[in-house]
Amino acid sequence: xxxxxxxxxxxxxxxxxxxxxxxxxxxxxxxxxxxxxxxxxxxxxxxxxxxxxxxxxxxxxxxxxxxxxxxxxxxxxxxxxxxxxxxxxxxxxxxxxxxxxxxxxxxxxxxxxxxxxxxxxxxxxxxxxxxxxxxxxxxxxxxxxxxxxxxxxxxxxxxxxxxxxxxxxxxxxxxxxxx
Amino acid sequence: xxxxxxxxxxxxxxxxxxxxxxxxxxxxxxxxxxxxxxxxxxxxxxxxxxxxxxxxxxxxxxxxxxxxxxxxxxxxxxxxxxxxxxxxxxxxxxxxxxxxxxxxxxxxxxxxxxxxxxxxxxxxxxxxxxxxxxxxxxxxxxxxxxxxxxxxxxxxxxxxxxxxxxxxxxxxxxxxxxxxxxxxxxxxxxxxxxxxxxxxxxxxxxxxxxxxxxxxxxxxxxxxxxxxxxxxxxxxxxxxxxxxxxxxxxxxxxxxxxxxxxxxxxxxxxxxxxxxxxxxxxxxxxxxxxxxxxxxxxxxxxxxxxxxxxxxxxxxx
Numbered sequence: 001x002x003x004x005x006x007x008x009x010x011x012x013x014x015x016x017x018x019x020x021x022x023x024x025x026x027x028x029x030x031x032x033x034x035x036x037x038x039x040x041x042x043x044x045x046x047x048x049x050x051x052x053x054x055x056x057x058x059x060x061x062x063x064x065x066x067x068x069x070x071x072x073x074x075x076x077x078x079x080x081x082x083x084x085x086x087x088x089x090x091x092x093x094x095x096x097x098x099x100x101x102x103x104x105x106x107x108x109x110x111x112x113x114x115x116x117x118x119x120x121x122x123x124x125x126x127x128x129x130x131x132x133x134x135x136x137x138x139x140x141x142x143x144x145x146x147x148x149x150x151x152x153x154x155x156x157x158x159x160x161x162x163x164x165x166x167x168x169x170x171x172x173x174x175x176x177x178x179x
Numbered sequence: 180x181x182x183x184x185x186x187x188x189x190x191x192x193x194x195x196x197x198x199x200x201x202x203x204x205x206x207x208x209x210x211x212x213x214x215x216x217x218x219x220x221x222x223x224x225x226x227x228x229x230x231x232x233x234x235x236x237x238x239x240x241x242x243x244x245x246x247x248x249x250x251x252x253x254x255x256x257x258x259x260x261x262x263x264x265x266x267x268x269x270x271x272x273x274x275x276x277x278x279x280x281x282x283x284x285x286x287x288x289x290x291x292x293x294x295x296x297x298x299x300x301x302x303x304x305x306x307x308x309x310x311x312x313x314x315x316x317x318x319x320x321x322x323x324x325x326x327x328x329x330x331x332x333x334x335x336x337x338x339x340x341x342x343x344x345x346x347x348x349x350x351x352x353x354x355x356x357x358x359x360x361x362x363x364x365x366x367x368x369x370x371x372x373x374x375x376x377x378x379x380x381x382x383x384x385x386x387x388x389x390x391x392x393x394x395x396x397x398x399x400x401x402x403x404x405x406x407x408x409x410x411x412x413x414x415x416x417x418x419x420x421x422x423x424x425x426x427x428x429x430x431x432x433x434x435x436x437x438x439x440x441x442x443x444x445x446x447x448x449x450x451x452x453x454x455x456x457x458x459x460x461x462x463x464x465x466x467x468x469x470x471x472x473x474x475x476x477x478x479x480x481x482x483x484x485x486x487x488x489x490x491x492x493x494x495x496x
Contacts, residue, residue, distance in 0.1 A: 045494060049204060049208070056204050063204075064208045064210075064211030064212070065205075066215070090218065091211070
């Protein structure tokens with residue numbers, strides 16, 4: 001069981017973080033016109049969609065958002081548990097690719113996502129945007145865009161709620177009881 | 180992905196009920212995904228929806244739409260359960276409400292595809308559905324995947340969705356496909372809509388009002404032949420006999436709005452002819468062999484667009 005400790009981002013906080021990330025993407029993406037955004041299933045997808053919406057409002061471009069299911073590429077789950085994603089080569093070939101996820105923790109999901117992209121084709125570059133970076137990496141993975149850095153202990157975990165899926169927007173830190 | 184220790188939250192599912200569920204970035208994403216599906220061939224080797232079940236629940240007949248949804252699910256590696264005529268072949272015949280049926284089917288399936296004769300039925304169903312629900316047509320209401328496949332076809336055939344001259348002909352009052360397509364096209368800059376329909380079947384004022392607000396250019400034209408001369412896309416629809424008081428009136432309207440060899444001579448070389456199908460004789464069969472006749476390619480695109488929609492909804496958005 002868990003005890004809620006603190007709300008670290010509310011709806012406004014999430015909105016501001018995404019807006020800032022969108023501005024950073026506009027500044028730092030080499031080829032916005034050809035950008036493919038891959039939302040990591042599940043909560044990376046609505047976040048990716050919100051970023052695409054912001055890019056549309058700010059720059060008038062609507063990069064496609066494709067859901068990326070990386071469970072087939074995780075190294076800590078049985079290989080057969082989930083199929084690899086349906087991603088054709090030219091969706092990523094020679095294009096800038098932006099991976100979007102809610103929480104960056106040990107880096108294994110991000111690594112799986114990079115593997116999934118590289119298995120499909122050779123992108124121009126891959127960048128990673130996350131709403132929350134909570135630290136404790138076990139792999140040499142570094143996000144390019146971060147909504148909020150949240151120092152955590154390993155006993156804590158971060159729960160992201162998004163209105164599209166959970167009916168509300170919030171990011172909370174929870175403490176594992178009896179840990 | 181969140182920490183794996185996070186307890187799963189009861190999540191309200193996302194649905195596709197009307198064009199208003201589709202903002203422009205989502206439309207662009209679904210069109211890109213549909214094109215990915217097409218490029219991978221009809222069966223993505225990885226079967227991304229393996230283990231998922233789609234329920235197709237049709238309260239009125241539609242072989243075409245039902246088959247393309249079911250084929251889309253099967254080609255994604257998923258499975259399908261279906262009721263062919265839910266109005267008589269299910270507990271609806273015993274008086275069960277649509278809402279109850281959807282709640283129960285949502286307990287068995289991961290996705291629901293619903294066709295219903297009443298306007299607003301899909302909206303009601305979506306409100307209680309525990310799993311993503313796709314509106315496959317609710318009476319004269321909406322049919323969003325048809326509008327998406329029309330957009331996909333235009334983009335593929337014409338190379339763009341903006342600065343196009345689109346002529347819509349036929350039943351623009353009750354025909355949901357032309358209406359939904361007009362609303363989606365109005366979101367792209369520089370499009371000009373020319374509407375050709377008999378007075379009885381004019382595009383409704385509500386839709387005209389919505390279109391005017393977007394700033395899209397709309398023109399009414401009596402003569403299909405004159406309108407066709409300046410078209411990039413000619414979107415023909417079926418006129419149903421029951422909309423007219425007499426057979427004479429019906430025949431008269433049909434004769435002036437037919438797409439035939441003479442009309443094709445007026446249509447520019449680069450233009451395309453679309454039709455949501457099924458057609459009666461509003462497009463002469465002699466037109467079928469003309470490379471500008473895009474309606475069978477359009478119907479086939481429905482498969483890829485529905486694969487994209489099912490994939491999108493199943494991925495938990």
